Amino acid sequence: MEIRSLEVSHNQFMKKMKAEDPDFFKKLGEGQQPSFFVLSCCDSRTCPSTITGMPLGEMFTHRNIANQVTEEDDSFRASLHYALDVLGVNYIIILGHTNCGGILAASSGVQHESLDGWLKHVKATLDEYDKSNEAPTPAELEEHNVRQQIINVKNHPVYQRKGEGVPVIGLLFHLDSGELEWIDPDDNNL
Structure with missing residues (x-):
């Protein structure tokens, strides 16, 4: 794919959105009130809004790698x-996916100077x-991993102080079928 395709694709997106709602971008610029906070892997095949069909905002x-x-x-x-605290989201979603390079690297013991610091978290989860x-x-x-990250969110000090009562939902995106599987955090019958 060439860089020019980015501009072409963006122009098509802009045209489509304005055709559906001439004030779309004006409304978008007025602020955000998202319903969902999503923690997702940074894999290029797992864009949360695209997978779920949710609109911008x-x-x-x-x-991050392997949605940890x-x-x-500090960033998380x-x-x-x-x-x-600021946006007042209604739900927290942990979005994992199949064929995750971070999970594969951590489970196979791959060593890489730049990744080792991060993969230790993934490895601890898998252990x-x-x-x-x-x-x-x-x-x-x-x-x-998705189940464990649900637990980790619920035990996180920020969630303990600010999020009690906000549901934490686990989803697993199957790359080979497009299916979005709902993960029950209490079902440990694997």
């Missing part, structure tokens, strides 16, 4: 605080998976 989104929640991540802490039966599949680890 409905999803306040934070992205850690207390040490600030995003969560802003979503809960908590109950391996009593047999080696887990990548799909089981990806689902476990």
Whole structure:
């Protein structure tokens, strides 16, 4: 894909939005009142608004490798605080996906100087998976990761202070089918 395609695509987007609602961009510029705070992987195949079909302004989104929640991540802490305290979102969504490179790298022990600091969080999550039966599949680890991040959000100091009562929902996007699976955090029968 060439850089020019970005401009062409943007112009088509602008034209479409103005045709649907001539005041769309004016309204967009007046502020945001998103219903959802979404923590998603930064994988280029997992854009939350695109996957869910939600319009601009409905999803306040934070992205990182393997959609991790850690207390040490100042960027996530600030995003969560802003979503809960300033924007007053109604829901928090943890959006994982299949074929996640971060999960694969952490579970296979890949070493990379630039990633090791971050992947230690992913590895810690995967190490908590109950391996009593047999080696887990990548799909089981990806689902476990979503469940664990739900727990991590609920235990996060910002959520404890500002978000009590805001539902935390887990979703797993299946890249090979487009299916969006709802993850029950209490169902640990993997």
